[in-house]
Amino acid sequence: MTQPFYVSPEQLMKDRADFARKGIARGRSVVVVSCRDGIALVAENPSPSLHKIGEIYDKIAFAAVGKYNEFESLRQAGVRYADVRGYSYDREDVTGRGLASVYAQSLGAVFTAEQKPFEVELTVAEVGSDVDHDHLFRLTFDGSIADERRFVVMGGAAERVAEAVIGGWTSEASFGEAIRLAARALREDRTEPLTFEVAVLDRDSETARGSRRAFRRVFPDELAGILDGDDALGAPGRA
Numbered sequence: 001m002t003q004p005f006y007v008s009p010e011q012l013m014k015d016r017a018d019f020a021r022k023g024i025a026r027g028r029s030v031v032v033v034s035c036r037d038g039i040a041l042v043a044e045n046p047s048p049s050l051h052k053i054g055e056i057y058d059k060i061a062f063a064a065v066g067k068y069n070e071f072e073s074l075r076q077a078g079v080r081y082a083d084v085r086g087y088s089y090d091r092e093d094v095t096g097r098g099l100a101s102v103y104a105q106s107l108g109a110v111f112t113a114e115q116k117p118f119e120v121e122l123t124v125a126e127v128g129s130d131v132d133h134d135h136l137f138r139l140t141f142d143g144s145i146a147d148e149r150r151f152v153v154m155g156g157a158a159e160r161v162a163e164a165v166i167g168g169w170t171s172e173a174s175f176g177e178a179i180r181l182a183a184r185a186l187r188e189d190r191t192e193p194l195t196f197e198v199a200v201l202d203r204d205s206e207t208a209r210g211s212r213r214a215f216r217r218v219f220p221d222e223l224a225g226i227l228d229g230d231d232a233l234g235a236p237g238r239a
Contacts, residue, residue: 016117020141023119027065028052029156030123031165031182034134034149035173038127038203038214042182044156045197053199055215057082057094059127061201065155066120066141074103074122091212096126100137100145108143117141121154127201127214131171153185161185175200176226179218183227198223 007015028044030052041063043052052071053063056078064071078099086094103122111117118141126135136148150169153162164185173181179198187194198218205214218226 013112016111017142020111020117020119024066024121024141024155027155029158029161029186030063030065030152030154031161031185032063032123032125032136032152033165033169033173033178033182034131034136034151034171035175035178036131036171036203037173037175037178037200039125039134039136039201040175040178040182041125041199041201042179042186043197044186044194046195051197053197053217055199055213056099056124057086058091058212059201059214060094060096060099061125061199061215063123063125063152063154064120066118070118071120071122074106074118074120077106078103078124096124096135096137100124100139103139104143104145106143107139107141111142123148123152123154125201127203129203160188164188176230179223179226180229196223198226 030041030043033040033042039061041053041061043063045052050068052065053061054075056062056075060082062075062078064075081102082094082099085098103124107118107120120141122139124137124139128134136152138146138148138152138154151162151165153165165181168181168184183196186196200216200218201214202216203214205212
């Protein structure tokens, strides 16, 4: 009688974790930076339509690296969760912490119970009244969750990019300064031209635009001006 093939639980978890880490490391980096004006989200992304950054709810955004189909399904699930909770209770009951907890449970369940873990890493960003009240929740493939401060770097050469960001970060940076800092960090030691996907969570959206929706994308023409040194964001475009 043939003996069944046995793998210890410890080895199985290690193999799954190594598999997920390798998949995430192949992805292009994303930088999420808290600054004076709000939260800037900058991703290296050559695709104009397959977004790595998206809006979840009023003051909450989502950024991810890894397999697009996997993190896009999580983004859509987060939007549904936020809409149902905001409709059933109150819009103020939709929080970044609550959404991050739901994501952590889903990722943890897939990691332990499914044959293949999700090859994704996520950040749930919620803009507050000032830098000290911004929330950046980083979630990894196994459901681990961390409440980060100042900035988050995910995917690709994350350690190198993080070193470049931490050297130039300041809480008094404008959106323009934060976006340029992230772009410089992503470009460091790179010779090929990079294409960026950029969005912001505007801390003063209700005052400036009369909207409780803080998320808006920075489109290529506007981004070119910012990278050339213009600190002012133009008129809001499409969300």
